[in-house]
Amino acid sequence: MPEMKNITVVGAGLMGHGIAQAFAQKGLPVTLYDLSEELLAKALASVEENxxxxxxxxxxTPEGAAQALGRITTTTSLPSALKKADFVTEAAPENPELKQELFGQMDRHAPEHAILASNTSMLSISRFGSEVRDQGRLIITHWFNPPHIVPVVEVVMGQGTSEQTKEAALGLLSRIGKTPVLVNKEIPGFLVNRIQTAMFREVLSLLEMGVASAEDIDRAISGSFGLRLSVQGVLKTMDLAGLDLMLKGCSYLFGHIAGGTEAPEVLRQKVAKGELGANTGQGFFSYGQAASGAADAPPGKARDKALLTILKALREGKA
Known part of the structure; x- marks a missing residue:
């Protein structure tokens, strides 16, 4: 398989522009595709701000930032974006019909050696990519927001993914400084979102029961095990506590924690009232309203700075 030199990102939205940035910062030329020049201009402005x-x-450095931005070329022509690609990442909305259409075009217009990856967080590439002629070149590379900062990328094997494609994807992600985590088979939610959703279920249950306020629940998580997990993970935490103690704790608590298979009513009510979170100004917390009546933009820059500070400290601690 040829070296992965030319990257194409299909979709310049919330995730796509950050994925493009991650590749560009490590010296790789990136072609970023979306439907309109307006969307692409917005994406480049976001990359420049990041x-x-x-x-x-x-x-x-300022020079390095300018060079990274200069490595990103934009286009509204998908065939043009794909014609020289070695590695294609689709970062479109989670709509299986849309993804199926895009993968059909990716299959037709990308070189035969190109890897066709999807950033889907939950859908089966074996289904929406079912019409791709060579199933061996399909793979999921699921990035996490913000993708230009968060190290982990889930690499999920499709039913027909070849070993060559797997190794090339793992190698490329490692080469740009990411931490690829291999998921050996497609299951709903893959790895991280399954774990995260289990926590969401319990947190929403606690909120619904009135056990604690939204503020105290978030404070409890971020200031206790949330802080610890970035250093040692879940299973190592269990090892360090002692698996005999873990067995006792799990045996006692598993019968008491949430186990429902439907979304909790507290979440359904929020959505029914149009309280969708930061974008609408109200979710589990209130967000400031701009003069126009629209919610202020979420504090992405402050979040990014905090995450970068944490990552820098973790890396220095391991040095």
């Missing part, structure tokens, strides 16, 4: 944060925190 790079500015790296410069502010002395994690990138």
């Amino acid at each position: 790079l500015g944060t790296f410069v502010e925190m002395s994690l990138e």
Whole structure:
């Protein structure tokens, strides 16, 4: 398989522009595709702002940031975006019909050696990519928001994914400084979202029962095991506590924690009232309203700075 040199990202939205940035910062030329010049201009502005944060925190030089931005080429022509690609990442909305259409075009217009990857967080690539002629070149590379910062990328094997494709994807992600985590088979939610959703279920149950406020629940998580998990993970935490103690705790608590198979009423009520979170100004918390009546933008820059500070500290601690 040829070296993965030319990257194409299909979709320049919330995840796509950050994925493009991650490749560009590591020296790879990226072609970023979306439907309109307006969407692409917005994506480049977001990348430029993100790079500015790296410069502010002395994690990138102004020259390096300018070079990274210069490595991203935009286009509204999908065939043009695909014609020289070695690795294609689809980052479109979670709509199986849309993804199926895109993968059909990716199959027709990308070179035969190109790997066709999807950033889907929950859908089966074996289904929406079923019409791709060579199933061996299909793979899921699921990035996490913000993708230009979060190290882990889930690499999920489709039913027909070849070993060559798997190794090439793992190698490429490692080469740009990411931490690929291999998921050996497609299951709903893959790895991270299954674990995260189990926590969501319990948190929503506790909120619904009135056990604690939204503020205290979030404080409890971020200031206790949430802090610890970034250092040692879940299974190592169990090892360090002692598996005999874990057995006793699990045997007692498993019968008391949430086990429902339907979304909790507290979440359904929020959605029914149009309280969808930061974008509408109200969710489990209230967010400031701009003069126009629209919610202020979520504090993405502050979040990014906090995450970069944590990552820097973790890396220095391991040095």
